Amino acid sequence: MSERGVFAVDRGIWDHPSFADEPLTEREAWIWLIGEASFKARTRRIGPMAIELRRGQVAASLRFMAEKWQWNDSRVRRFLDRLKAVAMIDTATDAGITVITICNYDKYQRVALPRDAAIDAANDAATTQQRRKEESTESTEGSSELRSAPPVASAPVYTDSRHELWGEGVPILISLGIADRQARSMIGSWLKSTKDDAQAVLGAIQRARDHRAHNPIPWITNALRGKHERNGTFFPNSSADQSGSAAVIAGVAAAAERRARQRSTAGRNGAASGDDHAAEGSDPEFFGARRG
Incomplete structure (x- = not known):
């Protein structure tokens, strides 16, 4: 503002009992802004x-x-507009809160003390340190809510297809009603039956979901096991295409799913679904799988 230097003003001047509680002049309002600046x-x-x-x-x-x-x-609005017009401040308003930037703020903080004020400066240093400590505490409290916000979850990074299978397949099976331990056991069995084709196993799990x-x-x-898919349900191939344990597993799985559909249909119609053992006895494929 001038080349005559600056001087320090205690922030407590506004509450000092020696001064009357009266409206501020424009000069005092300007000093208030500088004193309130962070x-x-x-x-x-x-x-x-x-x-x-x-x-x-x-x-x-x-x-x-x-x-x-x-x-x-x-x-107040007119006063701030005048200060902004002469580049003494800059303003930005959001949600009714005005953020005022004091132009040349650093120039107003360069306060030189005379040499014979060394003792006073030492006393003032303690006060300044206390004020800085209070401002630091206020800053910490003000930002505590931001620090406590939960971190944004990042997408998992898988090292290989097996890693992805265990990371993605187990949660999907659990969401389908399978216990965690059983889900892991079945994934191990499927990997063994497919000769460690993790991508095929994960693909089947995802399609089931x-x-x-x-x-x-x-x-x-x-x-x-290579079944044909029709309308979301898998049906077995001819018995000529199956052999050994593969036929047994496939036959049991098909019979179990068929019994589940029968029970579901009976429940919707209000009729009894019949005894599960009777269903097994009437299921030729189930017995065929046993004999295999």
Whole structure:
């Protein structure tokens, strides 16, 4: 503002009992802004808003400044507009809160003390350190809510197809109603039956989820044994295409799924589904699988 230097003003001047409680002059309002500006970058909380302030910035509503200065809102607005027009401040308003940036703030903080003021300077240093400590505490409290926010979850990174199978397949099976231990056991069995084709196993698990299979274990087993898919249900190939343990597993899985469909149909019609053992006895494929 001038080349005559600057001087320090105690922030307590506004509450000093020696001065009358009266409206501020424009010069006093300007000094108030400089005194209220943040000494360093910090977070200030105003109501529900947490506002990040840089060194030399003030955050306040027009109403708050009007109460402090004992002005009306329109006078505060006109005064700030004049300061902004002559590049003494810059302003930005969001949700009713005005963030004021004091231009040349650093110049106003270069206060040189005379040599014979060394003792006073030592006393003032203790006061300044206390003020900085309070400002640091306020900054810490203001930003505690931001620090406590949960971190944004990142997508998992898989090292290979087996890693992806265990990472993605187990949660899918659990969502389909299979216990964690059983889900892991079945994945191990499917890997063994497919000669460690992890991609094929994961693909079958994902298709079971997409089809919302009521009995996912036989459904996935059928998919991995080369069954034909029709309308979301797998049916066995001819017996000539099956042999040994593969035929046994496939036959049991198909019979189990068929019994589940029979029970579901009977439940919807209000009729008894019959005894499960009777269903097994009437199922030629089930017995055929046993004999195999």
